[in-house]
Amino acid sequence: MPTYLLIIPFLPLFSFVFTFLFGKRMGDNSHWLPIAAVLTSFSCALYAFFQVKNGYHVNQDLYIWISSGSMSVSVGFLLDELTSVMLIVVTSISSLVHIYSVGYMKGEDGYYRFFSYLSLFTFSMLMLVLGNNFLQLFFGWEAVGLSSYLLIGFYYEKKSAADAGKKAFIVNRFGDFGFILGLFLIYASFGTLHYEPIFANVNQIANQTFTFLGTTWYLPTAIALLLFCGAMGKSAQLPLHVWLPDAMEGPTPVSALIHAATMVTAGVFLVARCNPIFTLSMTALNIITIVGSITCLFAATIALTQTDIKRVVAYSTVSQLAYMFIACGVGAYSAGVFHLFTHAYFKALLFLGCGSIILGMHHEQEVKYMGGLKKYMPITYWTFLLASLSISGVPGFAGFFSKDEILAMAFASPVGAGKFAWFIGTLVAGMTAFYSFRLFLLIFHGEFRGTDKQKAHLKESPKVVTIPLILLAVGAVAAGNFGIPVVIGGDANWGHFLEPVLGHALAHPSHATELILMIISVSAGAFGIFLAWKMYMKNPEMPRTISERYPMLYKLSLNKYYVDEIYDFLIVKPALFLSRNVILNFFDIAVIERIVNGIPKLIGQLSGSMRKMQDGLVSHYLAYMCGGTVFIIIWMVVRA
Amino acid sequence: MSFPILSLLIFLPVFGGIALLGISKENIKNVKVMALIISLFELVCTLPLLFAFDKTTHAMQFVERHDWIKLFNIEYYLGIDGISILFIPLSALITILCILVSWNSIQTKVREFFIAMLLLEGAMIGVFCSVDFFLFYIFWEAMLIPMFLLIGVWGGPNRIYAATKFFLYTLVGSLLMLVGIITLYIKGGNTFDILVLAEQNFPVKTQLILFWAFFAAFAVKVPMWPVHTWLPDAHTEAPAAGSVVLAGILIKMGAYGFLRFSMPILPEATSMMMMPMLVLSLIGIVYGGIICLAQTDLKRLIAYSSVSHMGFVTLGIFALNTQSVEGGILQMINHGVVTGALFLGIGMVYERTHTRKISDYGGLATNMPIFASFFLLFTLASVGLPGTNGFIGEFLILLGSFMTRPWVALIAASGLIIGAWYMLWLYQRIFFNPVNSKWDAIKELDMREIMTLMPMVILIFWIGLFPNTILDYMHVSVSHLLSQVTGNPEGIASGVQLAVNHALETANQGVQHVQQISH
Numbered sequence A: 001m002p003t004y005l006l007i008i009p010f011l012p013l014f015s016f017v018f019t020f021l022f023g024k025r026m027g028d029n030s031h032w033l034p035i036a037a038v039l040t041s042f043s044c045a046l047y048a049f050f051q052v053k054n055g056y057h058v059n060q061d062l063y064i065w066i067s068s069g070s071m072s073v074s075v076g077f078l079l080d081e082l083t084s085v086m087l088i089v090v091t092s093i094s095s096l097v098h099i100y101s102v103g104y105m106k107g108e109d110g111y112y113r114f115f116s117y118l119s120l121f122t123f124s125m126l127m128l129v130l131g132n133n134f135l136q137l138f139f140g141w142e143a144v145g146l147s148s149y150l151l152i153g154f155y156y157e158k159k160s161a162a163d164a165g166k167k168a169f170i171v172n173r174f175g176d177f178g179f180i181l182g183l184f185l186i187y188a189s190f191g192t193l194h195y196e197p198i199f200a201n202v203n204q205i206a207n208q209t210f211t212f213l214g215t216t217w218y219l220p221t222a223i224a225l226l227l228f229c230g231a232m233g234k235s236a237q238l239p240l241h242v243w244l245p246d247a248m249e250g251p252t253p254v255s256a257l258i259h260a261a262t263m264v265t266a267g268v269f270l271v272a273r274c275n276p277i278f279t280l281s282m283t284a285l286n287i288i289t290i291v292g293s294i295t296c297l298f299a300a301t302i303a304l305t306q307t308d309i310k311r312v313v314a315y316s317t318v319s320q321l322a323y324m325f326i327a328c329g330v331g332a333y334s335a336g337v338f339h340l341f342t343h344a345y346f347k348a349l350l351f352l353g354c355g356s357i358i359l360g361m362h363h364e365q366e367v368k369y370m371g372g373l374k375k376y377m378p379i380t381y382w383t384f385l386l387a388s389l390s391i392s393g394v395p396g397f398a399g400f401f402s403k404d405e406i407l408a409m410a411f412a413s414p415v416g417a418g419k420f421a422w423f424i425g426t427l428v429a430g431m432t433a434f435y436s437f438r439l440f441l442l443i444f445h446g447e448f449r450g451t452d453k454q455k456a457h458l459k460e461s462p463k464v465v466t467i468p469l470i471l472l473a474v475g476a477v478a479a480g481n482f483g484i485p486v487v488i489g490g491d492a493n494w495g496h497f498l499e500p501v502l503g504h505a506l507a508h509p510s511h512a513t514e515l516i517l518m519i520i521s522v523s524a525g526a527f528g529i530f531l532a533w534k535m536y537m538k539n540p541e542m543p544r545t546i547s548e549r550y551p552m553l554y555k556l557s558l559n560k561y562y563v564d565e566i567y568d569f570l571i572v573k574p575a576l577f578l579s580r581n582v583i584l585n586f587f588d589i590a591v592i593e594r595i596v597n598g599i600p601k602l603i604g605q606l607s608g609s610m611r612k613m614q615d616g617l618v619s620h621y622l623a624y625m626c627g628g629t630v631f632i633i634i635w636m637v638v639r640a
Numbered sequence B: 001m002s003f004p005i006l007s008l009l010i011f012l013p014v015f016g017g018i019a020l021l022g023i024s025k026e027n028i029k030n031v032k033v034m035a036l037i038i039s040l041f042e043l044v045c046t047l048p049l050l051f052a053f054d055k056t057t058h059a060m061q062f063v064e065r066h067d068w069i070k071l072f073n074i075e076y077y078l079g080i081d082g083i084s085i086l087f088i089p090l091s092a093l094i095t096i097l098c099i100l101v102s103w104n105s106i107q108t109k110v111r112e113f114f115i116a117m118l119l120l121e122g123a124m125i126g127v128f129c130s131v132d133f134f135l136f137y138i139f140w141e142a143m144l145i146p147m148f149l150l151i152g153v154w155g156g157p158n159r160i161y162a163a164t165k166f167f168l169y170t171l172v173g174s175l176l177m178l179v180g181i182i183t184l185y186i187k188g189g190n191t192f193d194i195l196v197l198a199e200q201n202f203p204v205k206t207q208l209i210l211f212w213a214f215f216a217a218f219a220v221k222v223p224m225w226p227v228h229t230w231l232p233d234a235h236t237e238a239p240a241a242g243s244v245v246l247a248g249i250l251i252k253m254g255a256y257g258f259l260r261f262s263m264p265i266l267p268e269a270t271s272m273m274m275m276p277m278l279v280l281s282l283i284g285i286v287y288g289g290i291i292c293l294a295q296t297d298l299k300r301l302i303a304y305s306s307v308s309h310m311g312f313v314t315l316g317i318f319a320l321n322t323q324s325v326e327g328g329i330l331q332m333i334n335h336g337v338v339t340g341a342l343f344l345g346i347g348m349v350y351e352r353t354h355t356r357k358i359s360d361y362g363g364l365a366t367n368m369p370i371f372a373s374f375f376l377l378f379t380l381a382s383v384g385l386p387g388t389n390g391f392i393g394e395f396l397i398l399l400g401s402f403m404t405r406p407w408v409a410l411i412a413a414s415g416l417i418i419g420a421w422y423m424l425w426l427y428q429r430i431f432f433n434p435v436n437s438k439w440d441a442i443k444e445l446d447m448r449e450i451m452t453l454m455p456m457v458i459l460i461f462w463i464g465l466f467p468n469t470i471l472d473y474m475h476v477s478v479s480h481l482l483s484q485v486t487g488n489p490e491g492i493a494s495g496v497q498l499a500v501n502h503a504l505e506t507a508n509q510g511v512q513h514v515q516q517i518s519h
Helices: A003-029 A032-053 A081-104 A113-129 A132-150 A161-190 A195-200 A217-233 A243-249 A254-260 A265-273 A275-279 A282-303 A307-331 A333-360 A378-391 A398-413 A418-444 A450-455 A463-484 A491-502 A511-538 A541-551 A551-558 A560-611 A618-639 B005-020 B028-052 B085-100 B112-127 B134-153 B159-187 B192-201 B204-223 B230-237 B240-250 B252-265 B265-273 B274-292 B297-316 B323-351 B369-382 B389-402 B406-431 B447-465 B468-486
Strands: A058-068 A071-079 A207-211 A215-218 B063-069 B074-078
Touching: A003 A071, A003 A113, A003 A254, A032 A081, A032 A113, A032 A463, A058 A132, A058 A491, A058 B323, A058 B389, A058 B468, A071 A081, A071 A132, A071 A207, A081 A113, A081 A217, A081 A265, A081 A333, A081 A378, A081 A463, A081 A491, A113 A132, A132 A161, A132 A217, A132 A254, A132 A265, A161 A195, A161 A243, A161 B389, A161 B406, A207 A217, A207 B028, A207 B323, A215 A217, A215 A307, A215 B265, A215 B406, A217 A265, A217 A282, A243 A254, A243 A307, A254 A265, A254 A307, A254 A333, A265 A275, A265 A307, A265 A333, A265 A491, A275 A282, A282 A307, A282 A418, A282 A463, A282 B063, A307 A333, A307 A398, A307 A418, A333 A378, A333 A463, A333 A491, A378 A418, A378 A463, A398 A418, A398 A463, A398 A511, A463 A491, A511 A541, A541 A551, A551 A560, A551 B028, A551 B063, A551 B468, A560 B159, A560 B274, B005 B028, B005 B063, B005 B074, B005 B085, B005 B112, B028 B085, B028 B112, B063 B406, B074 B112, B074 B134, B085 B112, B085 B204, B085 B240, B085 B447, B112 B240, B112 B252, B134 B159, B134 B192, B159 B204, B159 B230, B159 B240, B192 B252, B204 B265, B230 B240, B230 B297, B240 B252, B240 B265, B240 B297, B240 B323, B240 B369, B252 B297, B252 B323, B252 B369, B252 B468, B265 B274, B265 B468, B274 B406, B297 B389, B297 B406, B323 B369, B323 B389, B323 B447, B323 B468, B369 B389, B369 B406, B369 B447, B389 B406, B389 B447
Parallel strands: none
Antiparallel strands: A058 A071, A207 A215, B063 B074
């Protein structure tokens, strides 16, 4: 095993353990080790990337983790094209978030704890992408869940934060439920959990069925959908999206890390990694495409009306992740991973920009109290603008290339739901541009709406915060350059690079179609930006008139379609009722305990009444004896 | 004749306990130190077992065999195999931790308390070493007495009720087992040697009756649903050490009984009763988990969570294949470690707060960060986070039962969700949320307490990351057991009706990705 590959995950692990144990004593200096560790990992990741580019792959076991009977799973690393890209995304974003946190978390209680958790998060995600088998993926998967639990609930004394952390973990467990069953089915089909033999022999499950409780299932569909359950949890797709918007209870750098690099991308990565299995099942692909499309629209409509700046960005993540699933669903895995890559930079930038604004506004997150911040925070302003342009898909920016690729692939795809996904995707492209610029304009333009005290304190964030913003802005602008489509003079490097792992897209549109589609989606984006400008700059009364004209729709969107309330009503409340009233009070106490305590009581009563027979009167005893003798004689006679 | 190490292990704590009587009652310090030394020495003595154990045979090792009551062919017959060996060091370790956690919390009849602990240890190890069924029964019942005293004398306010309930529940079960043992003796050729008994073919009808007679004893001990209701009472009223040893070792005896007696001696009955046992286990998992959501008492919650976790253990044992049974045995150890650790932690915090009500807590992480970290780790191990020991056991059990009956694994896996829900909710209510000002002056763990918890931390990670070092001990014994029960050393191979059975053998095409449909 090459050393640089070991360094990538294990240095952050060491940094976690060391900082967690001794960080308290290091006080304000506790960030040095985590930053050094993640930067070293980043350098090694770059090195690994170039190794892969030169055709060097690694698939090696460290040691056998679990072996029982014929089952054996190792801890081992796989370095291929997909891994190398993920390594870059994770370590680069993580490095910048680490550095940014030095400024953002300054003076907070538990400063060292925060940095140690960041290292743990990085380690977990790196183990997830580096594993050469499903069980190690699951290790990273759950470890990522743990890290998010710790970081979302970082301000644990706040009940809402503790709730949000717990919610993230438990909602993800619902997804894991499907995921782990998927692993069992894979094991039952292939007799191993290691990628290489599974993907090499994947054709053997094609056309196979299995019987489950009398029903017959198409094996690839079953495996793919069970794995997708896990992906829905981690990547916050409907109906398991509810944890992600709440996750903003964590400190803002954590949101950036979760939304951009370390957690939500895991689901997309899983689907991309397992593409040979998904490709076998048209049904599964259709379902993924539809789930992606619905989530995409659903989240975007919520983002339209939210007033908490982090919440808007959070829902935009759900919506953007849905694009990635649409890509996977239509069989264009490399387009999905491409969007994952570009999204990581502009989304991290948006979140860190929000963090910078929140710092400037003294922990105010309501857009209602902002406005006109442009002149106070110029660097934040410009970088935020670039990120907004990128997410809106303005030509030339990173988001444009990846989103257009997805829409083109969806349109051309043989997967039935492809056209539907294209339509939704284009619609949402317009909505995305609208809500992004709505947010942008409300924050930076117009008059300042906060208190005078807030106004007096407004100033640009320190360099340790702004430099990561600038670096991310470079990514948000330029990350698309790796995959410029052929039709506008590029050479589609991205797809070629990932081809050995992700294969070709199922179908390509013709160049003419691609150009037309591009024009349509760009116009949708432009219209969104124009509308945002019209509604929030030109004609600030418009939003209110619209919301008053359609109060139902407005309320639905503002209250996030009441999904949390519905879950509370359908799952949480019934479970607690079942627990308290049915199982505990009825079964356990009223039935089982009554029987258990009843038997001794019954015996006690019985012996009490028997005792009365022994009253010491000889005549009574004589009578019992005679009665008994007569009974025995009769019995013997009858039997004979 | 080799060195009688098993006898040493059984009688060292017994005589050590009796020797404590030699120390004056007032000299509490010496009593404690002496008890600690004895228990430490005991642990050291168990280590040679681990090193000298031959992992390549299922035969009993370190055997000691002497005639005892010749009239009934009762022998003093000791030996261990891959199924029992691991519980001996675990018992020794748990006893040490129990002694440490009771250091200051036991204030009355201190000397007697430590004597009871040591006697209990001897009896527990005796149970795991017995190869003679009658001898086993003696140790089995002998365990009951010190445990009864631990709850009844040093327990909480409602201790008499709890102790009596515990005693009667287990006694009723044990008596049925005794009848079963005598039946076996008569029908099996006048012997109590379980190795000989396992060789015989009892008629199926006899096997079924005996199976349920043993079930009465073992299911109560596990405890399986619906005979679990003694456990919450016993746990809540027992002192910390009592809860720890109960969760750590005592309730493992039931599952051990199934493995050691029911399965090899009554193989046909075991196969026939597989389904009912799986269903009872599933009910235990789900019922025990859901009921935790309604608990307001810290110890009761963990007690019910034991019902759920032990449901996983019996599920694994009765799913009858290599992964599930090995997972089941491993999960017995894991549950001992993790739930033992949770009860140790609860004991430490109870010593400070004197309340078990969950709602009395809140924000403890602020004033006890070290304790919060320990408890978080135990919580995570309890919910089966990969990297901790809990995951390995649950994974193997679920995988194995999936191979036997997929729907069983489907239902059991829901335990993963419920488990995370109640454990994290519990953790939140104790350690997170706004700080309850009542505990502003609460003391962080001291060195003794940290040292008490450390062994558990090491075991959690050790088993979580290197489970093979533990699983290696059981492979041969488990496959022998499975061939006794099912006739196949791998057990029940696959209930998943897949057409792909030997996919990998027929395939030989190297890494090559599916050619996708091109346009």
